[in-house]
Amino acid sequence: MRDPVRAALAVCPVEVSIAVLGGAWKLSAVRYLLVRTHRFGELQRAVGDVTPRTLTRALRELETDGIVRRTVYAEVPPRVEYSLTELGESLRPIVDWLEKWGHDYVNAT
Amino acid sequence: MRDPVRAALAVCPVEVSIAVLGGAWKLSAVRYLLVRTHRFGELQRAVGDVTPRTLTRALRELETDGIVRRTVYAEVPPRVEYSLTELGESLRPIVDWLEKWGHDYVNAT
DNA sequence: CCGCATCCAAGCCGATACTG
DNA sequence: CAGTATCGGCTTGGATGCGG
Numbered sequence: 001m002r003d004p005v006r007a008a009l010a011v012c013p014v015e016v017s018i019a020v021l022g023g024a025w026k027l028s029a030v031r032y033l034l035v036r037t038h039r040f041g042e043l044q045r046a047v048g049d050v051t052p053r054t055l056t057r058a059l060r061e062l063e064t065d066g067i068v069r070r071t072v073y074a075e076v077p078p079r080v081e082y083s084l085t086e087l088g089e090s091l092r093p094i095v096d097w098l099e100k101w102g103h104d105y106v107n108a109t
Numbered sequence: 110m111r112d113p114v115r116a117a118l119a120v121c122p123v124e125v126s127i128a129v130l131g132g133a134w135k136l137s138a139v140r141y142l143l144v145r146t147h148r149f150g151e152l153q154r155a156v157g158d159v160t161p162r163t164l165t166r167a168l169r170e171l172e173t174d175g176i177v178r179r180t181v182y183a184e185v186p187p188r189v190e191y192s193l194t195e196l197g198e199s200l201r202p203i204v205d206w207l208e209k210w211g212h213d214y215v216n217a218t
Numbered sequence: 219c220c221g222c223a224t225c226c227a228a229g230c231c232g233a234t235a236c237t238g
Numbered sequence: 239c240a241g242t243a244t245c246g247g248c249t250t251g252g253a254t255g256c257g258g
Contacts, residue, residue: 001218004229011157013211014136014204020214022131024231027123040240048120052241054231066218077239078238087217094210095123097203102122105129108196109110109175113249133251149220163251165221186219187258 146192
């Protein structure tokens with residue numbers, strides 16, 4: 001378990017959720033993975049203007065936290081696919097609410 | 110509007126939500142304010158081991174983002190009460206989901 | 219009682235160049 | 239194609255002490 005998550009444990013369940021999901025690009029990536037499995041490059045183009053390094057870090061943390069599954073195919077050229085674990089799939093209602101709330105927030109301000 | 114929120118606008122509504130709610134202690138504070146209005150000291154004791162400075166900053170950002178209302182009473186000793194705006198109240202289902210998910214996450218790992 | 223000022227440490231995130 | 243290496247700025251959160 002990553003340190004931020006462990007620290008949040010001592011506070012409150014909502015802080016645990018924020019510790020897992022709170023990073024930049026993380027929920028954007030999850031949002032696309034809720035639709036279907038993506039290759040790395042696909043995901044990068046989908047989420048927008050993110051550098052490979054930054055997206056890699058976000059995905060690695062989500063993998064450590066048990067949200068994302070990473071599958072490497074021993075091919076040339078290399079292929080790596082990202083998909084959601086069962087735990088990741090369980091985020092669907094949260095992502096839907098956050099998307100709706102963010103949309104309404106923008107319209108309200 | 111704060112810079113992180115503006116930057117998230119260009120990406121996706123979920124990133125907007127994370128930009129507003131993603132800071133440490135923020136949703137813990139909102140969680141207690143969903144129950145009732147709190148004075149500053151009450152809130153500090155409720156959320157746990159947070160320094161006044163850190164909690165103040167979190168609340169100020171939530172105020173800037175339109176989530177929290179701050180009411181100062183011209184008394185001695187001073188009294189400051191925090192409550193939720195209508196926008197803040199609209200977070201209730203999200204906070205409930207995040208709390209449930211965080212709880213399940215801890216049990217699953 | 220509330221919270222600001224100052225200073226500080228850590229970590230996040232980005233740009234660029236390079237590799238199996 | 240899917241990353242890693244390296245460097246660096248900037249934001250975030252914390253400790254401590256003072257002020258209205």
